[in-house]
Amino acid sequence: MESRTVRDVRLTLDHCVKCNICTTACPVAAVTPLFPGPKYVGPQAERFRLELEPMLAPEGGAPPSPDHSIDYCSGCGICSQVCPQGVKIAEINTRARAAYVGGQLPLRNQLIARPDLLGTLGTPFAPIANATLASPPLRGVIEGVLGIHAEAPLPPFAGRTFQQWARRHRRVRAAVRSVAYFHGCSTNYYEPGLGALTVQVLEHNGCRVIVPRDQTCCGLPLQSNGDFQAARAAAQRLVSTLLPYAEAGYDIVATSTSCGLMLKREYMEILGLAGPEFKTVSARMWDICEYLWHLHEQGELDTDFQPVPLTVPYHAPCQQKGHGIGKPALDLFGLIPQLRVVEMTAACCGIAGTYGLKKEKYQIAMDVGAPLFADIRAAQPDVAACDSETCRWQITHGSGVRAVHPVAVLAQAYGIADL
């Protein structure tokens, strides 16, 4: 049976007044005729999914989707944000895609949906794996066999994990509060340096940072590729790792904004997980910039920033906007002397997690991101800032400008490490 939350999400479709505002904002419908837009595949088609369910659903199985174009929705969530009637279009789409896929993921999607497995396998063989990923002929073979586009931005393995760094790290400052840090797969296997900066920025502000061991994948890639069963298992695993910290009253900060959103909301709203442990953990989750700005609102952030005389375009990724927390990265940047920040107005970079890696969707993703890439280049930046890892890789790939997490800018302003 579906949970109350999931039913509530579904029933928002009755609020649709067919104004098409969502379609005007959808970045995918804007660039490809393969996708008619959120109103059509969301509230409109969902009506038929509901109608058909009792008649056509196979025994215990999912109802068929009347519209195969659902696969082209990237899940960016912009439609849900602009809908004036509160229809949860993107959430409806994600669930419909899972029903459409029916748990039968092609091999490629199974692979790219398991970053922790890839990380565990790739890290010990980083030099070989990275050489493979950097080699155009080999990438051509991968594209042919697996369907991962040869030019898609795949990050290199760091070769050592953030967990290894955290185990050796010794805190030097006294602490007035404790937080747990959920680093996510990408920080662990691809960007351990970001994890180190995060720990140091938090310590700089009087936090004792605990890095729970055995942090597994949050399940987002599985969810967005439509394997809800495996995604739910991943969710259960991660939440049981974080639950003791939440129960002990620790705030849990995340640097991966989309994974943090899973823990805050999507487990309940999309995967339909109803156990009390999910609520307990959700209530303790903070995006890193949200947390730091929260400290500032309490008057507890060290605002003794050194000047950072750089030009930095900032792109708030779609999933960051889904948090509904405003743009705390911009607020924090506003405290740094001489930093010139340009807020980007383009909606989406296109990558949407694993979407833009796929052979058949790579060009769509690049077209979606084109206005953002152009605006970033036009800002003549020193470096770009963005809260989400896959978006950073896509921005660097599409614009040629290196993209960093906002924490890296703060770290420079605190004199911890230069950009």
Next chain:
Amino acid sequence: MSAGYDLIVVGAGYAGLMAALTAQEAGRRTLVIATGNGGTHLRTGCIDVLGYIDGKRVDDPVRAAAQLASARPTHPYATTGVEALGVALLVFKQAMARAGYPFEGDGHTALLLPSALGAARPTALVPRTMAAGDLRRPEPIVVVGFDNFKDFYPALIAENLERGGHRARAIMLTAPGFEHEADLPPLTLARAFDRAPFRSALAAQLGPRLRSGERVAFPAVLGLTAALEALADLEKRLGAPVFEIPTLPPSIPGIRVFNAFDRLLRAAGARVQIGHPVIGFKTDGLRVTALTSQTAARDRDWACDAVVLATGGVASGGIVVDSHRVAREVVFGLPVVAAVAPPETVNGLSAPAAYFERPTPSLPGLAVDAALRPLDATGTAAYLNLYAAGALLTGAEPWREKSSEGISLASGWRAGQ
């Protein structure tokens, strides 16, 4: 620096955007927070000020607004003052010009433009892309439509224009490059018009079918980001004046206005946060001290010194009417006046026509004091620092008066002061 905002504007329609721009450009730290997009995306993209008084068309919208204001002291124009209307129109025009999307008209001449059905529609300011459509101009009109764009019927428009005494004819084309698409969304066409190759293919089809001295009407999809360029380019290629006629929502001209506001606001340092409704507030009894919104994990307070409420009327969810016809303002629970009277019924069903023809004025809305502060049940300002603007205000009949944007801009500008 304090962590709060000087002003929070709730709502991102014409009223909210105008209030926010006014405040931010006066140096106040401003946050716009809205459930979703507002009337910009639904309406024509023109600025109606006042089209009719008691069913009679007006010639000078701003002067007529002054007459209306003195005849009806509860009308929003009476509260904002007509000076505010004049200034707001000027500020709006200047803002749009700075954003590269200029408007024409001065507010003192009623412009007469063809509607999506070919009727004459009075308005006060129009984007340059619609200016050549003024029906007081003599040139005959060719209405061009696309058989793969279903929301615009050139033959119907031309016929109605003829009936209104204007020379007009229709041409139906197939949008080049989309021959296999049966039903194009307006935004797809608008993006196509942004591109020079599309315009040149179109002009090659259309040019030979034009007669000298005609002007050319298109559905209002002439470009999303490069509308001015598209207009100039088409006029050059066709050798004729070109203009847009508004279509069904979503409104491309309105989206251009929203995008222009959005760019100006962000460039001035305001925050624009769309996608998250305000669900509550904090008060010290006299003043609103913070607004509460729902985030993915928990409710969050946004501290502020003042609030402009521009959540629109019943159509936008700023006011909800329950099945007992009791109206409620959603954020502060403010008393709503002129609530919907029980409509006449026909065969036991309510008759919308009867509702719209009723002599009693006004949609349900908020009563405000001279400073635009909504009144509580005792008739005094509910909070010292809470202001209301736009369709939320009671006392107007925007659909009949054709006054929607004028009221929103004037009250938005006043509230943003």
